Amino acid sequence: MISAFLQYLQYEKNFSSHTVFAYKKDLEQFSLFVSDKYNTQNLTEVKSDYVRDWIISLKDTKLTSTSINRKISALRSFYKFCRKHNSNIGDPLAKVSAQKTGKKLPYFFKDSEIESVLSDNPIVDSFSNSRDDIILETLYDTGIRRAELITIKDEDFNFFSLTLRVMGKGNKERLIPISNILKIKAEKYINLKKSLFGNTDSFIVTDKGCSTYPNFIYRVVKDKMSTVSMLDKRSPHVIRHTFASGMLNNGAELNAVKDLLGHANLSATQIYTHTSFEQLRSIYKQAHPRNNKNNH
Helix, strand or coil: CHHHHHHHHHHHCCCCHHHHHHHHHHHHHHHHHHHHHHCCCCHHHCCHHHHHHHHHHHHHCCCCHHHHHHHHHHHHHHHHHHHHHCCCCCCCCCCCCCCCCCCCCCCCCCHHHHHHHCCCCCCCCCHHHHHHHHHHHHHHHHCCCHHHHHHCCHHHEECCCCEEEEECHHHCEEEEECCHHHHHHHHHHHHHHHHHHCCCCCCCECCCCCECCHHHHHHHHHHHHCCCCCCCCCCHHHHHHHHHHHHHHCCCCHHHHHHHHCCCCHHHHHHHHCCCHHHHHHHHHHHCHHHHHHCC
């Protein structure tokens, strides 16, 4: 049943391979837990108590509430699929609630940190340096997801109209404007790449001309940003946060940022509407009584 469910996610729901893999790992983990503790191999015979015990075991491993909720969501989707094909199958998650999560503000880099890494004329003495620079430039210029960057092809760029075609979640395509800086860098990078490897399947490739993978992009971003930032998180998603916060702080409308980010609804974008720290600092200086006293 798990195999049929994963095929359903991939071919009917158009979930990305990354998401399908995550669901697969979650279901396999749950299946192993049920098998070890309750000696059953049949997930359709699972009871609510089994799910609650699993959640407790996840908590014992110090897994975050957000990660636990993602696993619960995977189970919900799986059993919804099962009941759709067999109405006699019960719902072991009917009385299982999601874990409470605190609302954390997104991390983002300072403009000066980004700019120090992305100079207009980077020193490019090797293909890997050129590739690493274009990874950060593309992420920051467009705000796209790591998974979207991996799937971009050279022909997705239209350097005449200054746009980039991106395939987002659920195979939803969108056009994103790009800057002239990204255009120039991307053209140079593509020419260098073609001189070394000819035509490639992907825009971003490894030192051997092969397509990249999520951890590859993560390592490049972390290594580059570690030279300028002290943030605990230095991931591609933090660059996406930085893009969104910067757009909103500079007057972009929420709906426009939603479309650029490829969000399905506004609720996912609204986390970026919180006042930036620099704005808070400015308001604090203007309004705090002590600051007013110091000015007299």
